[in-house]
Amino acid sequence: MPPDQPPAELLTTDIAVLCAGAAGLMAAIAAGRTTQQHPPSAHPPPTVLAIDGAKKLGAKILVAGGGRCNVTHHEVTEHAYAGTSRNSIRNVLRRFGVADTLRFFNDLGVEFKQEDTGKLFPTTDKARTVLDALLTAARDARVTLRHPDRAESVAHNPDAPHPFTITTTTATIHARTLILATGGKALPRSGSDGLGYTFAKALGHSITPHIHPALVPLVVDDASPLRALSGLTLPVQIELRAGSNKRLESFTNSTLLTHFGLSGPAVMDISRYYLDARTTDPGAHLVANFLPGCSRESLDRELQNLANRKPALWLTDRLPARLADTLCTHAGLDFHTTGATLTKQQRRALLDAVCEHRLPVTRSRGFTHAETTAGGVPLTEISIKTMESRTAPGLYLCGEILDTDGRIGGFNFQWAWATGHIAGTAAAQSLFNTKS
Ligand SMILES: Cc1cc2nc3c(=O)[nH]c(=O)nc-3n(C[C@H](O)[C@H](O)[C@H](O)COP(=O)(O)OP(=O)(O)OC[C@H]3O[C@@H](n4cnc5c(N)ncnc54)[C@H](O)[C@@H]3O)c2cc1C
Incomplete structure (x- = not known):
């Protein structure tokens, strides 16, 4: 570290969420809510820390659907997606479907209208409604949002009490569980530039041989x-x-x-x-x-x-x-x-x-103009019930980093909400059964 730079902050958390895009925010909220249901004990409820490199969170949510945010589609099946395995995609979508997404947002005061195409938008026609609801829900679930702080590397030491170490530009963070939600490579100026794949590899995962822009002119x-x-x-x-x-x-x-x-x-x-x-x-x-x-x-x-x-x-x-x-x-x-x-x-x-x-x-037109990414971490390396990694216990993956991409119409956000919710809930539940 250069001599004029302050020493890195040292932090520990029970659940680290990397990062706070659509999937990460949903995962952090689900984890935070689940930890609040933690049976009262001598221990305080587990902590949830979401880290993101972006100065303003939710850039992609705000630009989505031409600024109106096409949150989901009235009929979502595995046939609207491509990726490692349609079966796995179906199993994820069954665990957290469109009705769950609508209930989740309705409970936060977001109402929806359906267009003839089946796309669902907030009745306000403003993506800001969706992002604000998520940020309020994160705060209410006692999630700590740390940003802008860019993650530079991750490491896994299975024998340590906090097996995951995240090194960011300003801190070293030790976590008991890690939810990897760094997105793919689409719209790199939003902060999703593919570094997440390097993190996934460092944690023992493979990446599909090809990573392409998808939903691209x-x-x-x-x-x-x-x-x-x-x-x-x-x-x-x-x-x-x-x-x-x-x-x-x-x-x-x-x-x-x-x-x-x-x-x-x-x-x-x-x-x-x-x-x-x-x-x-x-x-x-x-x-x-x-x-x-x-x-x-x-x-x-x-x-x-x-x-x-x-x-x-x-x-x-x-x-x-x-x-x-x-x-x-x-x-x-x-x-x-x-x-x-x-x-x-x-x-x-x-x-x-x-x-x-x-x-x-x-x-x-490349990733700069793409809405999502084709390719990523194969679903065969993930336990679909929990989104937990099969290679690194305690690691959960969700959103665009996975090898699944959907058609135009709200399918990609549905994937982010579904995988984020499953991962966040499971990561928090896993702590109930282990001693800190
Ligand atoms: C222009 C556009 C319009 C779209 N419209 C729609 C739509 O209407 N409906 C729909 O369903 N889908 C839409 N999509 C797709 C949708 O936005 C994505 O599928 C979804 O955002 C993926 O969520 P994610 O959380 O996995 O990744 P992202 O949303 O990309 O979030 C990843 C987060 O990780 C952070 N990050 C990445 N690397 C690091 C790092 N090293 N350190 C710190 N932070 C990091 C980023 O800052 C970002 O906040 C659109 C996409 C684009 C680009």
């Missing part, structure tokens, strides 16, 4: 005419195909064309599958159907009956004019082509452009 080739369509939003079916052209995944939803390429729910949802497929199959690609409700056969029949109408105008009845023009040009048609002069090859080329448009994606 995609960049298309500089020369793609799609870039010139910036600002258009329309429903599109986007399909992931293997190099062999085998269909792997598909999402149909609103898609936004932007100055860099593609965004919107369908693109965000398929992005993690695309990035994952590309690690093993360089030929994996995305194909767009700009008229998802229409069959190729019926469109072909219509094209055959166009007579003197122009295909470009016919397409304009169904799609924004700028896109219709781009697709006709892509198919090699000029503006003067009419139904009468349209050849079979031109029809096929136009239908390919409209219904099977290969998207010239070059990369994702």
Whole structure:
């Protein structure tokens, strides 16, 4: 330590929660509440200390859902997630489901409204309502929030009375149990920059071979005419195909064309599958159907009956004019082509452009623009009943650090609430059975 720096503070706690994002706050509240139910004894109730590097807590909660915070979804099943094992994900979601999340927040005075998509938002339309409720609940559960204080390393000595040591920028903290909730790598400026994976490894865990941005916009080739369509939003079916052209995944939803390429729910949802497929199959690609409700056969029949109408105008009845023009040009048609002069090859080329448009994606916009992370600590290394580590007893993991990521729609927060609640409750209960 440089000579002009004050000596590090030495602290001990029963439960350390690293850190205080969505999963960490929920874990700390659940742990704090559980410790308050500790049977009266000679010992004071166990202490809960949550440490976070952020100056202002809850950055991601505040930006979520465009500042409205999409807290959960009215129907959450394992099918909305990808990760190590759907079975494990289902078992977690059964232990703390949507009804539990709503009850938890309702008890804190947060009411919800449901949108047509099934997304649930606070009736105030303000993410601040959600964060304030969590911070009040943490205070009421006697959680000590220590921030800004960034953790630099963690160590585990199973034989010590306080087996976990966290070294932060200003303190050395010894804890009897540790809840690791450092998040993944999405939105690194919020403080979640992936250092948590180093901590998990130091505590004996593995990390999946690939860590990708998920729920991330995609960049298309500089020369793609799609870039010139910036600002258009329309429903599109986007399909992931293997190099062999085998269909792997598909999402149909609103898609936004932007100055860099593609965004919107369908693109965000398929992005993690695309990035994952590309690690093993360089030929994996995305194909767009700009008229998802229409069959190729019926469109072909219509094209055959166009007579003197122009295909470009016919397409304009169904799609924004700028896109219709781009697709006709892509198919090699000029503006003067009419139904009468349209050849079979031109029809096929136009239908390919409209219904099977290969998207010239070059990369994702990276973690800076991602909403979550694909990959992390495999669930096989966690006991799902408690979220306790199978490698380091007394260690619990929750939230985005785990190898589970959900679709757009509130599924990622539901994962954070569920795993956080299970981990916090179990970590506190574990202390009831051990002597301090
Ligand atoms: C722009 C955006 C919008 C989103 N909108 C939604 C939405 O509407 N609905 C939804 O369900 N999901 C949404 N998500 C995803 C959701 O925010 C995450 O799934 C969720 O926040 C994960 O919670 P977590 O606690 O595991 O991680 P995080 O929320 O990332 O929290 C991790 C915490 O750890 C701290 N930290 C990390 N490393 C250290 C360290 N070394 N020392 C000290 N502190 C550290 C960070 O400061 C942070 O507070 C959105 C994400 C983004 C980026």
